[in-house]
Amino acid sequence: MTDDDRVAVKTYVPRYQKEHWREHADELEMSQSEFVRTMVQAGRREFEVPSAGESTRTESAPEPDGDDEFDDRILAVLDRRGALGWDDLVDALIDDVEDELDATLQRLQDENLVRYSGRDGGYVLTNDE
Structure with missing residues (x-):
């Protein structure tokens, strides 16, 4: 595989976040994939942000002070609920974590990586059987 080969990256996000990203991507006249790639790069120290009808410019992102993932959760909740x-x-x-846990457990069960065992009193790895 060369550096130019493309590979898929898959992630799971809450529905509201995907919708927000889609709207933002539309505003920038980007596909969702292009938007996510650009925003990931934007989270790095040096990045280029293409704008609709503009040439690319280089900007610096601020250094994060805390746990970015938790910061993002707080900001998303406040954005959604005021x-x-x-x-x-x-x-x-807690509601967001419960929703994410439920979706993740469902996916892991669909992939046959975990299952619920009443006998064991909870979720277990399927390879532990």
């Missing part, structure tokens, strides 16, 4: 107090923010984050 101002939230501490308890409501905790509840919203």
